[in-house]
Amino acid sequence: MPTSLITIGRSGAAAARASLELTAQNIANASNPDYVRRTTSQSEFVASATIDYQVSSSLSGTRIGDVQRANSELIQRQARDSGSDLSRAEAELSGLRDAETALENSRLFEGLVDFEAALTLLESDPTDPALRRGALETARQLTSTFQFADTALSNARSLVEDDVSIGIESVNGTAEELARINLALVNARDGTAGQASLLDARDASLRDLANEFGITVEFDDFGAAEVRLSSSSGTGALLVSGTTANAIGASVAADGTTSFDIGGVPFSPTSGAMAGRAAALTDMALRQTELNDAAAATITRANAAQAAGVGLDGSPGQPLFSGTNASTIALALTDGDGLALAPAGSPAGSRDTANLGNLIAAFGADDGPIASTDRSLLSLSSRIAGLETTREGLEIINSSAQAELLSETGVDLDVEAANLIRLQQAFEANSRIIQVANDLFDTILGLR
């Protein structure tokens, strides 16, 4: 049966070649993070026929099976969840670090201490015009330091706000993409390379979504994904179902905190970068309040002291600062002689520093602006240090989940190299069979 031999050899060679192609595909995608390792299966092919009521089988070689994609739903989910948690910590950390840089680089604390020092220096010689001028200039410096800190902090906040709006756009885009993939999956034939690559795209989209918002996913028989936003209570809102994607919106309140809604229904994210950004914005709004409070305390305490004293010429003290918060604080006094260092009722040129003493005490008190700025910085940096520890822990969890995912879905080049040799041999062996069939045929034809 040389014809049958040729068919068997041809089917074997074709199967080996198909497997070789798949191996080549695996090797080519070895560094593609979205790619899941493919395998193919083979099954024996036996042709059967009935001749004269006699069942006869004829061996017909091998059948090339489906393109199989390593199934990894559980591990994918683990990797997604740990990725969400890590993204949250990283986004919050990066926002807070910006806030820390803004507040520390503005050197607000040093500015406040300088002002306190300039006031203390006046105690030695309250009528010295140079010292008075110096104190006034330090006060002016303090106002611009407050404004600088305010600008830097609001820059840091608008960076995070931009991240939120860009992230929302990309999430909505990814959700729509996922809805389209769902539609394509329903139409894709099972076991084809096309289906496998759609599944790759689906998992990549889910991973991208999970980085921004924590999600829970369910798959139907076609592999189409139904995505819900993780919720701390009950089932979360539906983000993608079948071929429809619901749009997420974000809005920033006047105090700088942000809130999210899906299809108009508000929700609060539990994990993912967006949850981290929301937390960072809430914290930054708190720092902004603290900064404004410190500015307001500086203004009111200095002005109250001014009102209780008299200037160098004996006239009642005028306000030192104008404004109400860190962005509006400005120097109101133009002349160092106007600093009211002496208590009310003192004559012109008085060297009495009782009122100055009160101002220094009020300014440096435990509830004064210096102490509150120190506390604000301490609480911010402690929070960052704590988050850093959390992030390190999450990073370890995430990298082990990623490693597990990669070992399940990634391409092992050594395995592929071994396959390459094995399949090459298989191909050569099958072509040898065709050769043998040919020789047999020639032998039979050569009989005379």
Place this chain on the structure above:
Amino acid sequence: MNSVSNPAGAFFERSLGQMGALRGSIERFQTEIATGERIQRGSDDPIGAARLRALTRLERRGDTEEENAARLGQDLSEAANQIEGIVSILQRARELSVSAANDPVGENGRAAIAEELEQMAEEMFARSNTQSITGAPLFAGTAGSPAFVRDAAGVVTYNGNNQNGSVPVAPGTEVERGVTGEQLFEFDLDGTPSSNFAVLTGLAAALRGGAADPSVAAQDALAGIDAALDNANRSQTVIGTRLAWVEAIQQDQQTRAIDVAEQRSDIGDTDISDTIVRLQQTLTALEASQASFTRVSSLTLFNAL
């Protein structure tokens, strides 16, 4: 196919992460050495950073207090100089009044003595209105200048107040500025208020014929001059004590400044030798992992094909 695999992606990812972490700590160590600061930002060590802030404030306050003490010292020295001058004026006045009381100097002699006494009263008045280097009156208490004013009749009155004012020179320590003009120039003589100026000008007027018996007037004036001298000597002692106090405080301030600087350095400075050793250790680890990375990554079956 269910097999244990070691995918190439995972290996590269892992190696990259590990070498990245090593690089990160190397850069950190390098920054620490280059800047000399262990804490680059508050979150590196929140408590340490808060203590550094407190120390910055202490340091700044210490600097200010040192400057205050220096200025106070200058004012006190200046006051001491002036009081020394006043004491010598009074001593000379005492000699003159003794000679006016005892020696038969005659009318011309008395007129000469009166002339000199008037000059002395003038100098006394000038000294009483001495100003510090920055133009503030030394002997007016906390009031503005001038410390003493003279009316058309030549009567000198104190224009200041009896508050000395004080300067904070150390936490919880305030040193009074000096002595007031009242303490230095005015006193009670047998129950009636008098002053250095009144004694000198009164004696001069008496010697110029204002008194029936100038010798007796000069004799009587001695009591007033002695009281003024007592007053000046007392003030000199007070100022001297305060100067000594300020000097002691200045030494104390220097010790405290060194103390604060040491604490700062303990908390915030890089321990150079420690950091260099760690840097070397990390560098070795990085080099080793780079070498092993290239070795391991070249171990692939494809080389055997």
